[in-house]
Amino acid sequence: MKDEGRRMKTTGPKFPPFGCFNLHPLFLVVLFVCPALLGQDTRERDQRIQVDVNLVTLRFTVRDQQGQFLNNLTEDQFRIFENQERKDLAFFDAPSNIGGRGGPLLLAFLLDVSGSTFATRSEEIIAAQTFFDNIQEVTQLGIFGFTDKLIPFQEFTSERAAALKAFAEARQHLGQTAIYDSLAQLIDRINSKAKKSDRKVVILVSDAIDKAYSKSASLVAKARANNITVYTILVPSAAQLYIGNAVESNETVPAQATKTSQEEAFARLAVGTGGKHFAGFETILDFDQTLAQIDDDIYGNLYSLGFYTDNPYLDKRERQIRVECSHSGARVSALFQNLPERLSQKKKYISALFDAGSLSRLSEAGGLQFEEIAAELDILPSDREGGQLGLPFRLKISPYSVRGSRKEGVRTQFGIIGLLLDRQGREVVRLREFFRASLSPKEIEVGRAIIYTNKLMAPPGRYDLRLAVLELASWRVTAFRSSVEIVDN
Template sequence: MRATVVVFLLSAVIGAFTLVRAQQSSPEKQAGTLRADVNLVSVYFSVRDGKGRLVTDLGKDAFKVFEDGREQSISFFAHHSDVPLNVGVLLDTSTSLSRTLGLEAEAAGRFFDSVMRENDLGFLVSYASRIETLQVPTEDSHLLNQKAQTIRRNAKPDDLVLPPPRRQGRIQTFPFPVPVPPQTGPQPQDVRVARLYDAVGSSVDRFLSNEVGRKALVIVALADDARSNSSLRDALRTLKQNDVIAYVMEVEHAPAARGRDDCDILHIFNRDGGNRLDRLAEETGGRVIKVKGFDKMQEAFDQIAEELHQQYSLGYRPANQKWDGGFRKLEIKAGRDYRVSARDGYYATPR
């Protein structure tokens, strides 16, 4: 629990400016509120060069910001790697592979250790047929690492790695009979449940909607959403309304060596939702990282941590001061061959 800090700056001319930062024990309660300039639109973003390398040394004059095609005047600009970060990780546990769950747990735990600094908050959620909060927002990266390991309990009892086969001449045989499950009822491709969109919506609503500062969601996805009650549109709207940047780690490859415990997830790699996963990330200012196998997840987490430490921030007061709830397109441009990753717009909710 973080202590509540209330700062009052009094001025005889302009009245009062109030900053309230609060964190209650219940995650559903309001966690933070900032009221300084309600007409200011702020954007966190990152920049890469033509070779995909992060660019971290640009100044305000290097950027132009456009709203609905109209250039806006930048009111403030900063390199905000030291602004408190609120970050959540969503782990896809729709597989029962014990090794896969172990690799997910290990990579996520190390990510919190590397990305979190003083005053940062992290939380952890798993999703499959159920959405489970493994850890509510906390400053304790060690605790988050511990809670990440709990997804291993979802592994099925028969997640047993087969012993190496014995060779009899040219024929390989296993040292004991391998039971073949009956092919009755729905087949694997029909039973996978991974409520990705529901997990995004509930996580943002509960843990990020009342926070201030930088907000990010890292999603480990073995495939597209399966059987959420909400839609991609719902998830995108929730992310954009709350200024949350989404990063998606899309695991592309099935295990190279398949045994009995791999069979229940082979269908996962029939990818048909890549474009939807791309939209989740790119429209919110994040990106999709194609992970070439489960053992490469740590490398992907490291890339995301580096990017979160090297973000820029700018703010502007829109020329259009009609807060009618409509969606307004945003675009940030930089010179040369730089590529800016920023959310593509915001909702002009009444203020």
């Protein structure tokens, strides 16, 4: 690479000149990996994917004017519109709870707010809004968090607005993780509140990292003895995300065997109590679908409809979907939406944030064009650090293209993923990192930007650099690809 740097721009929205607001990453992670050869999909699989990515799936409830569920409606009583255009139904599934009846229920969310799961909170909060609109009126909601102890954000209430407010504020605490002790305390709290005839459910969201995971069996027994069903949602740990498959061990990250045991113990909380366990990057990417499955398992009141869209890559903000019901006085709830852009090849980028193995498949997405965030990539002259040669770069992100406003400022989170490939297409270096960004209205007004800097360590040579930045709250992506050269000056 020549001494002068190079700049790559997206063709997305332009932004005004800005000064430098230097935002240093929480951790610097550059991982050296063994070469990996990538296979090609078969034609049959390509055709199946082509069909699937055009399918939009909707799940919702319907109530009458008295707030009672209408679960016996037929397909011909529904019409779907996408951006004012009527769509044909691709499939129709009626609710499993035909009568729409349900008894009193105490439903507790138990959220890991230890700080290690911050990367997924935006998705959880957005999905909770739809979830709360689709539950039965006889449900009492409780919102609890935990670090090293149980934190009551909202005691059991029938007020949905209060529960949602508490859910959103449940990200303000930091600390260690005590899953099993907190669940034990919550079970005792539920029993002190519940009547004998009440159903009792806990939805537990955590990264499963707790040294006391051997308590899982006793917690299963305690929950079963008290007729409490537990649903577990495994979300990625920030520690796992920062470190990935680092060659050198880090004492703050559990060994792989211990990590596996922790996750298995966490899953047994659900399996052993009659609930369900959810894991994998798709659980986070489509968090509303995870809650939809739990909702339907608990209540059985969801209709499922599907239609094929003409534009599978349309941004969610530009896709207006409406469901109409011809039944007199019927009200359709907020929609659980499984949209095509979340089933498309954008998943290759997003999955790489949560799964180290998926990073090796990032090169498959190299030909895709995502320019949804206004950003500039500066390739800087190669230099040495600690005796190692590296390729430094700087990513400049406009605050006008991310979540926030000039009036309120910007508070958001980003993921950075990247690969450095040699001339034969083999991986030499991979990068995966999360960081937070915050700009005040005044900083935006004077033209400051979000600046991310890093360095990829590699021997001298010519390489193919592939880099993507994702905003977690919206899953918007901008991707870069560039031929670079590292030289030993």
